[in-house]
Amino acid sequence: MSQSPLMPVYPPSPANFVEGRGVELFDDKGNRYLDFVAGIATNCLGHASPILVDALTKQANKLWHVSNSYQTELQKTLAEKWTSVTFADVVFFTNSGTEAIEACLKTARKYHFEKGKPEKIDIIGFDGAFHGRSYGGINAAANPNYLHGFGPALPGFKQCKFGDLDALKAMIDEKTAGIILEPIQGEGGCRAATDEYLKGIRELCDANDILLIYDEVQSGAGRSGKLFAHEWSGVTPDIMAAAKGIGGGFPMGACLATEKAAVGMVKGVHGSTFGGNPLAMAVGHAVFGEITKPEFLENVNAMANSIAQAFEGLKDTYPELIEEVRGKGLLRGIKLTIDPQIVRTKAFNNGLLVAVAGGNVLRVVPPLIITQDDVSEAVAILDKALAETREELKNK
Ligand SMILES: Cc1ncc(COP(=O)(O)O)c(C=O)c1O
The missing domain is CATH 3.90.1150.10 (Aspartate Aminotransferase, domain 1)
Structure with a gap:
């Protein structure tokens, strides 16, 4: 061959x-x-x-793409659906998990910038994490295998031992902007964070004005038995990345955030040509309809x-x-x-x-x-x- x-x-x-x-x-x-x-x-x-094939083919016969210069009702109504069932107030649609992570990281840093603390840029991630293959994603997860050969690690990222609350407490300082973790690590070996651990992280975030970012790209969309895995603990984040299952196989992701956390994400600061594309939105509506039953x-x-x-x-x-x-x-x-x-x-x-x-x-x-x-x-x-x-x- x-x-x-x-x-x-x-x-x-x-x-x-x-x-x-x-x-x-x-x-x-x-x-x-x-x-x-x-x-x-x-x-x-x-x-x-058949449900997704029907949604996709119907949409394919109507409208494929207009760009975000002309937002569609399909996008707005899907964001309304996701915010109605989650902690989030606003949604930014992407085409993949790693793009959703990028949007989460930017949202966290911009929050502190808007609050007059531009020095707060550090994102703490954990060993065994996986956040996709973009520069932001590989630096947030800090897996040496994925960083190797791609130049120096980016500034503003630290890595802590997964499950060790005391180590996390010791790592937090006045530069810490956000903490990112998967409630259940997928690539890292199906390791689930305990409810106590998530509660402890939330308390540290609240006490230090740090944004809690969940990566539910793999654990979300019903996979854990709840719509999102963090619901088992009742500990909500400020920002969350979703992807994979929310598109049921059609490329799609989302950054979800509270209004407070997304304060800096205003006109012109972020964008995507394809994110929220009508084809993805049509499939996304159909997936939502099924997985919320x-x-x-x-x-x-x-x-x-x-x-x-x-x-x-x-x-x-x-x-x-x-x-x-x-x-x-x-x-x-x-x-x-x-x-x-x-x-x-x-x-x-x-x-x-x-x-x-x-x-x-x-x-x-x-x-x-x-x-x-x-x-x-x-x-x-x-x-x-x-x-x-x-x-x-x-x-x-
Ligand atoms: C937890 C997690 N975050 C992010 C990603 C990256 O998603 P994508 O490959 O769609 O960019 C993945 C992909 O496996 C993932 O499992």
Whole structure:
């Protein structure tokens, strides 16, 4: 095969997927796979959801794009919907998670600038975090693997140990503008912040006029069993990034903020050509309509319990391979004692897509519409993949 002209930043694909339906994917050879990756926690309604296909095709026949020089009702009404169900008063739509993060970081710094404290620019992030691949995103997460080779780290970013409130307290000073964290770390290995930890961070923010920024790009849109994962704790942020699931597979993100936090985000200070584009908004309305139905989240919680139980069962069966079961809702991780790629590949060869995350974690982020049959099939395949791994290790 001739060399691909694609920039080789991703590993080669084990299959060429050509079609998806619900939780199923099909490659160009007609092989069927059960998709427990969902475009990395994105296709919340599964592949080719008739509701989303209908919304997108109807809009495609009407209006694609006008730019934000001419804001559409579609954008305003979707912002009204999201603010009606969250802490937020205002929304800025983007095309991706990392752009939503950029908008969050700029909103936080601008708040302090408007308040006459331009020296307050520092954003504190945490180890194991992932906030996307923009310069702001990689500096906020400060993962050395993603910063390496891209010049000096940007000023105004600090990194603290995740889960350590005392370390955070010690790091805060008069330059601290914001604290950014994922209520459940996705890429970092499905690590959920405890309610007490979030409460403690909120108190530190309130006491020091620091803005609390949640990155719910992966944990939001119903994935945790609530619309946003922080709702489990009741601790709200000042600013929040959402993406992935809110577009159900159509590129879309959002920065949500309180009116107070967004005080500096006035005409001309930020923008995007495509953010809030009519196609994305039409899909966004359809996604919102589905994921805000009570029965939708009921299914997420029921399936999450079923998966958690089944994974604990696997842990009992394979104690030498599985250390811990982690996560919340349908953002689940199995911490392995070995490289998770080994099990991931075996699962793939048996027809199941799963992802990996930091710290030897096998990550499972299926569409949120999965059924008990899907869970049973996925667990059976994982069981087989683990059994094959055990056998292979025995023979080494
Ligand atoms: C928590 C979190 N933040 C930000 C991002 C970046 O989103 P995107 O890839 O859409 O830019 C991701 C993507 O995986 C994510 O998981």
